[in-house]
Amino acid sequence: SINAERLLTRIRELGAIGRNDQGQLTRLAASATDKLGRDRLVAWLRAAGLEIAVDRIGNIFGVWQSQDNAGQSPLMLGSHIDTVINAGIYDGSYGVLAALEVIETLKEQGFAPVRPIVVAAFTNEEGVRYAPDMLGSLVHGGGLAVEAALATVGTDGTTLGSELACIGYAGTAEPGFLKPHAYVELHIEQGPVLEREATTIGAVENLQGISWQRVTIDGVANHAGTTPMAMRSDAGLAAARVGLFLREHIARSNAPSVATIGTMRFEPDAINVIPSRAVFTIDLRDPDEDRLRALESALSGFLDRLEQEEHVIVSVERLARFEPVSFDGAIVAAIEVSAKARGLKSRRMTSGAGHDAQMIARIAPAAMIFVPSRDGISHNPREHTDPADLVAGANVLLDVAVRLAGS
Amino acid sequence: SINAERLLTRIRELGAIGRNDQGQLTRLAASATDKLGRDRLVAWLRAAGLEIAVDRIGNIFGVWQSQDNAGQSPLMLGSHIDTVINAGIYDGSYGVLAALEVIETLKEQGFAPVRPIVVAAFTNEEGVRYAPDMLGSLVHGGGLAVEAALATVGTDGTTLGSELACIGYAGTAEPGFLKPHAYVELHIEQGPVLEREATTIGAVENLQGISWQRVTIDGVANHAGTTPMAMRSDAGLAAARVGLFLREHIARSNAPSVATIGTMRFEPDAINVIPSRAVFTIDLRDPDEDRLRALESALSGFLDRLEQEEHVIVSVERLARFEPVSFDGAIVAAIEVSAKARGLKSRRMTSGAGHDAQMIARIAPAAMIFVPSRDGISHNPREHTDPADLVAGANVLLDVAVRLAGS
Ligand SMILES: NC(=O)NCCC(=O)O
Ligand SMILES: NC(=O)NCCC(=O)O
Numbered sequence: 001s002i003n004a005e006r007l008l009t010r011i012r013e014l015g016a017i018g019r020n021d022q023g024q025l026t027r028l029a030a031s032a033t034d035k036l037g038r039d040r041l042v043a044w045l046r047a048a049g050l051e052i053a054v055d056r057i058g059n060i061f062g063v064w065q066s067q068d069n070a071g072q073s074p075l076m077l078g079s080h081i082d083t084v085i086n087a088g089i090y091d092g093s094y095g096v097l098a099a100l101e102v103i104e105t106l107k108e109q110g111f112a113p114v115r116p117i118v119v120a121a122f123t124n125e126e127g128v129r130y131a132p133d134m135l136g137s138l139v140h141g142g143g144l145a146v147e148a149a150l151a152t153v154g155t156d157g158t159t160l161g162s163e164l165a166c167i168g169y170a171g172t173a174e175p176g177f178l179k180p181h182a183y184v185e186l187h188i189e190q191g192p193v194l195e196r197e198a199t200t201i202g203a204v205e206n207l208q209g210i211s212w213q214r215v216t217i218d219g220v221a222n223h224a225g226t227t228p229m230a231m232r233s234d235a236g237l238a239a240a241r242v243g244l245f246l247r248e249h250i251a252r253s254n255a256p257s258v259a260t261i262g263t264m265r266f267e268p269d270a271i272n273v274i275p276s277r278a279v280f281t282i283d284l285r286d287p288d289e290d291r292l293r294a295l296e297s298a299l300s301g302f303l304d305r306l307e308q309e310e311h312v313i314v315s316v317e318r319l320a321r322f323e324p325v326s327f328d329g330a331i332v333a334a335i336e337v338s339a340k341a342r343g344l345k346s347r348r349m350t351s352g353a354g355h356d357a358q359m360i361a362r363i364a365p366a367a368m369i370f371v372p373s374r375d376g377i378s379h380n381p382r383e384h385t386d387p388a389d390l391v392a393g394a395n396v397l398l399d400v401a402v403r404l405a406g407s
Numbered sequence: 408s409i410n411a412e413r414l415l416t417r418i419r420e421l422g423a424i425g426r427n428d429q430g431q432l433t434r435l436a437a438s439a440t441d442k443l444g445r446d447r448l449v450a451w452l453r454a455a456g457l458e459i460a461v462d463r464i465g466n467i468f469g470v471w472q473s474q475d476n477a478g479q480s481p482l483m484l485g486s487h488i489d490t491v492i493n494a495g496i497y498d499g500s501y502g503v504l505a506a507l508e509v510i511e512t513l514k515e516q517g518f519a520p521v522r523p524i525v526v527a528a529f530t531n532e533e534g535v536r537y538a539p540d541m542l543g544s545l546v547h548g549g550g551l552a553v554e555a556a557l558a559t560v561g562t563d564g565t566t567l568g569s570e571l572a573c574i575g576y577a578g579t580a581e582p583g584f585l586k587p588h589a590y591v592e593l594h595i596e597q598g599p600v601l602e603r604e605a606t607t608i609g610a611v612e613n614l615q616g617i618s619w620q621r622v623t624i625d626g627v628a629n630h631a632g633t634t635p636m637a638m639r640s641d642a643g644l645a646a647a648r649v650g651l652f653l654r655e656h657i658a659r660s661n662a663p664s665v666a667t668i669g670t671m672r673f674e675p676d677a678i679n680v681i682p683s684r685a686v687f688t689i690d691l692r693d694p695d696e697d698r699l700r701a702l703e704s705a706l707s708g709f710l711d712r713l714e715q716e717e718h719v720i721v722s723v724e725r726l727a728r729f730e731p732v733s734f735d736g737a738i739v740a741a742i743e744v745s746a747k748a749r750g751l752k753s754r755r756m757t758s759g760a761g762h763d764a765q766m767i768a769r770i771a772p773a774a775m776i777f778v779p780s781r782d783g784i785s786h787n788p789r790e791h792t793d794p795a796d797l798v799a800g801a802n803v804l805l806d807v808a809v810r811l812a813g814s
Contacts, residue, residue, distance in 0.1 A: 085675035086628065086683075128677040191633030208632065212678060221493065221787040224667035224690040225615065226598030226759030229657055231783065236668050237654060240647035247644060250636055260631035261643050262680050264673045268492035270535040271619060271669045271688040271726070273786040276493075278671075281678040283631040319678070352633030376638065379680040380628040 002398055004391040007101040011390070014040060014081065014097065015089025025089060025381065029082040029124035029135075030058065030160055035167035037081050041096065041121060048104050050119065053178070054171025056146050058123035058164045059136045061178060064103050065116035075113070075405040076180035076364070077102060077397065078120030079187060079356055080136070084128045088383020090373075090390075095186045096121045098394040102401050113405035115181055122356045123164070129154045131212060132320030137359035139175045146175050155263075176363070182331060182404050183366040185357040186397045188385050192376030193349060200392050201339040201346035202370030205332045207358045208287040208350060211296055212320035214279065215242065215303070218313040221268060221276035232274055236266050238310040239278035245302045246282070249295070257286040257295050258352070281319065287350050289323050325358040328365035331400070335369050338399035344392055353378075369396055409805055411798040414508040418797070421447060421488065421504065422496025432496060432788065436489040436531035436542075437465065437567055442574035444488050448503065448528060455511050457526065460585070461578025463553050465530035465571045466543045468585060471510050472523035482520070482812040483587035483771070484509060484804065485527030486594060486763055487543070491535045495790020497780075497797075502593045503528045505801040509808050520812035522588055529763045530571070536561045538619060539727030544763035546582045548770050553582050562670075583770070589738060589811045590773040592764040593804045595792050599783025600756055607799050608746040608753035609777030612739045614765045615694040615757060618703055619727035621686065622649065622710070625720040628675060628683035639681055643673050645717040646685035652709050653689070657702070664693040664702050665759070688726065694757050696730050732765040735772035738807070742776050745806035751799055760785075776803055 017040060018033030019025050027033040038060060045052055045062030053061045063074070079095025099119040106113065122140065127133025130152045138144045150161030150170075164170040189195075194202050219235035239261075246259035260283040267277035282299070286292040303314045332348065339346035349370065351358075357366045371393035374384040424447060425440030426432050434440040445467060452459055452469030460468045470481065486502025506526040513520065529547065534540025537559045545551045557568030557577075571577040596602075601609050626642035646668075653666035667690040674684035689706070693699040710721045739755065746753035756777065758765075764773045778800035781791040 084680055085677050126677075127679060131678065133679065189633070190630045192635075192638065210632065220784070222783070223597045223760055223785040224669055225617065225665065225692050225761060226596070226785065227665065227783065228599075228663070229654060229665055231599065234650075234667075236671060237650050240650045240668075243641075243644050243647045244651065247636060256635070258632065258634065258636055260641075260679070260681055261647075262631055262673070262678045262682060263676045264643060264671055264682075264685075266669070266671045269670045270492050270533075270786070271538065272534060272540065272667070272690055273491055273669050274667055275669060275671075276787070283679055285632050353630055354632060376629070376634065377627070378630040378633065379677070380683070 002101045002105045002391065002394045007097060007394055008387055008390065010044065010097045011089060011093060014093050024086045025083060026085050026087060027081065027083040028129040029126065030163035030167060032167065034082055038169055041081060044100060045119060048100060053173045054169055055173040055175045055177065056171055057136050057139045057149050057175050058169040058171065059140055059175065060121040062100065062119040063116055066112065069113060069115050072115035073179055073181040074116035074118045075401060076118045076120050076183045076360065077401060078122065079185050080122045080125030082124055082126050084126050084379045086381055088378060088381055090188045090383055090385055091190065091378055092125055094188060094390065098186045098397050101394055102398045105398060115405050117401060117405050118178060124160065125356055127320065129156065130160050133354050134356055134359050137356035141359040141362035142176055143359060143362060180360065180364040183357060183360040183364050184331060184369065184397060184400055185355055186369045186393050187355060188378065189370040189373045190378035191352045191373065194370060194372035195374065195376065197347065199347050200344045200371065200389055201396055202349045203332045203335040203346050204351050204368035204370055205327050205348045206287065206350050207325045207355065208285045208352060209289055209292040209324040210320060210322045210354050211284040211292060213282045214317040214319055215282060216315045217278045219276055222274045224272040224274060227274060233311040234274050235278040235312055236275035238306055238312045239264065239280055241306060246299065249298050255286060255291050257284065257291060259284050285352065287324055322354065322358065325361055327361060327367035331365055331367035334400050334403050335367060335396060338396045341399065342395060344396065369393055409508045409512045409798065409801045414504060414801055415794055415797065417451065417504045418496060418500060421500045431493045432490060433492050433494060434488065434490040435536040436533065437570035437574060439574065441489055445576055448488060451507060452526060455507060460580045461576055462580040462582045462584065463578055464543050464546045464556050464582050465576040465578060466547055466582065467528040469507065469526040470523055473519065476520060476522050479522035480586055480588040481523035481525045482808060483525045483527050483585065483590045483767065484808060485529065486592050487529045487532030489531055489533050491533050491786045493788055495785060495788055497595045497790055497792055498597065498785055499532055501595055501797065505593045505804050508801055509805045512805060522812050524808060524812050525585060531567065532763055534727065536563065537567050540761050541763055541766050544766035548766040549583055550766060550769060587767065587771040590764060590767040590771050591738060591776065591804060591807055592762055593776045593800050594762060595785065596777040596780045597785035598759045598780065601777060601779035602781065602783065604754065606754050607751045607778065607796055608803055609756045610739045610742040610753050611758050611775035611777055612734050612755045613694065613757050614732045614762060615692045615759060616696055616699040616731040617727060617729045617761050618691040618699060620689045621724040621726055622689060623722045624685045626683055629681045631679040631681060634681060640718040641681050642685040642719055643682035645713055645719045646671065646687055648713060653706065656705050662693060662698050664691065664698060666691050692759065694731055729761065729765065732768055734768060734774040738772055738774035741807050741810050742774060742803060745803045748806065749802060751803065776800055
């Protein structure tokens with residue numbers, strides 16, 4: 001079994017890096033705080049005797065290999081350490097630090113794997129600063145050219161490539177240089193299912209589709225006091241209708257789809273000026289590709305009607321689109337078997353969140369292990385997982401790693 | 408008659424001060440660009456031989472008095488030169504520069520008024536940076552203590568008093584030191600009425616009530632992918648419902664009320680995080696105080712229901728509340744008579760916008776003159792008034808000034 005204290009201490013330690021005056025944790029991808037987190041991670045990887053490699057998109061790898069297994073394609077274990085704004089400490093970091101913990105445990109126990117084992121920490125998984133999300137692993141999986149990825153412009157107007165250079169993590173390795181034999185990612189569930197069912201281990205067999213769009217609505221700025229309601233082209237009111245449409249449409253369709261308007265900006269953003277412009281993002285998800293397409297097309301039809309009804313102009317920009325992903329059945333089964341062997345209750349499940357595993361699944365067999373999230377809360381400082389569950393998940397990862405990298 | 412060329416040139420010249428790279432005009436109260444506009448105005452006032460006084464809240468006065476009339480209470484003509492964000496060039500500046508033009512014309516014609524005539528440019532009329540609007544004239548009219556006004560915190564976190572000191576317009580005169588005999592303000596209508604009726608002069612007899620509030624809605628941040636629609640406390644969706652409620656409520660009540668949500672901010676404002684907070688302003692107006700109260704109370708009831716229905720917490724902060732104002736009948740009549748004498752079509756009307764005249768009306772007889780706004784557009788760079796109408800309005804102001812300051 002893994003060293004519980006070492007793992008939990010590191011999670012807390014990494015979780016303390018990147019807090020602001022008010023104690024809020026924000027380590028956006030390729031930011032100054034991300035650099036601090038990366039530096040700490042690299043120090044730990046080095047201390048564990050791993051070889052460090054950083055690729056051109058900033059993905060960090062800690063490689064454990066011996067003379068005997070150096071020629072074999074590696075088992076890769078990993079996740080990400082970037083965070084959202086005002087984040088919890090487990091999302092991503094847990095998977096990376098548990099991967100390191102698994103390698104240290106195996107080394108200490110004198111285990112000699114038949115293939116190298118690699119810890120991976122992928123760049124910009126959250127997608128909050130640079131869209132799309134899972135960008136580093138997408139590049140690693142061959143889904144996006146590294147040049148295009150480096151040119152991505154962020155919400156703050158910065159360019160990912162320059163920011164990576166700035167923090168010293170524009171590496172030299174060509175993305176994808178490590179083609180894994182298999183990939184396993186341990187992560188908190190971030191949803192309510194495992195807790196509700198008092199189940200410790202989720203064997204994640206698939207992951208829902210993700211559709212991200214940025215919408216700009218142009219109306220006409222005018223005086224808030226002198227302009228009759230009937231004569232307005234209010235971009236803000238038009239934007240308000242979009243979120244409510246999506247919620248009502250999903251409720252009517254009785255689907256498990258989710259829709260979120262997470263960002264919103266008005267122009268000129270003045271108290272007595274009718275908004276001339278509203279810019280916002282729409283995040284749509286569904287485990288079923290046909291239903292996700294139907295939701296996208298319902299939205300698109302609504303935006304057309306909105307132009308007529310609100311006398312506005314609507315433009316839509318695609319930020320991310322990933323189809324639902326099925327994970328590798330053999331690894332999912334290995335997770336179930338490993339959980340059972342440790343007396344842990346498990347269930348197969350879908351991931352509501354996007355994960356690096358879905359991108360690595362393009363080039364290697366991959367699957368994920370989930371542990372419960374208290375109250376199903378994530379992307380929130382209240383994100384929490386019971387330490388016993390964190391340890392249980394890491395032990396399942398250990399056992400799965402032994403199965404996949406053992407003799 | 409006034410010197411049309413001189414007036415129009417100055418309007419254009421002042422309108423060129425405070426433009427950004429993209430040519431957008433923004434001279435927010437007490438900002439660096441406001442300072443540039445103020446400096447230019449003061450230079451013109453000085454060149455016209457007026458005595459300059461600046462009071463503690465930054466109101467600028469240009470006083471024309473003689474040994475003969477120095478003891479009399481002055482006729483005050485004025486408006487403001489601060490602007491909204493991405494503004495037009497006429498809102499406010501027109502009234503101030505026309506007041507100066509009237510004095511210069513009278514001086515050139517050797518007119519000897521029985522009372523001093525003063526040009527006034529009041530601080531922070533727009534209310535975009537510091538609430539409430541009409542703040543400088545409100546202080547002048549005794550409606551707000553100067554200390555409280557100076558302590559006002561702006562949308563950008565600055566304090567009005569420090570910013571005035573910073574731009575060199577924290578004057579020494581005690582606000583209200585000039586008690587006018589009468590006050591007349593010339594302004595563009597900013598609405599569609601005069602243009603629609605092909606009428607050049609509005610004799611403004613009253614002004615609608617204004618209610619400004621800032622609303623904060625607190626929900627719960629959570630993951631956009633993993634959180635089922637039914638389990639959300641989405642502050643952004645709750646905010647969206649407020650604007651739509653107000654529009655529907657006004658449509659149902661068939662009142663001339665207007666409601667505007669001009670500013671909106673989400674927290675954490677990230678694409679895959681359900682908004683934990685939405686902060687926005689509500690601007691409500693109605694010419695009838697009872698109807699305005701009824702609208703406020705309908706809103707308040709809706710916000711209570713919203714807390715239950717959306718599982719959010721709503722807090723409301725009052726930013727401004729002004730009852731409808733009736734102007735002085737004798738001045739309104741003088742405006743009508745003056746328009747008629749020049750062969751200009753006029754009509755009595757209500758002001759949809761707030762104006763400094765409504766604050767000075769607390770301490771002196773006051774009224775306003777409106778000229779048409781093309782397409783009823785204001786608080787927009789497309790704001791426009793025909794030069795012939797600008798000149799006509801200034802001539803009516805001239806004639807009214809002669810009536811009020813003549814022998
Ligand atoms: N796991 C996780 O929070 N990923 C972020 C990408 C997303 O699902 O929005
Ligand atoms: N005239 C004018 O635009 N005043 C600004 C104050 C307001 O009416 O909102």
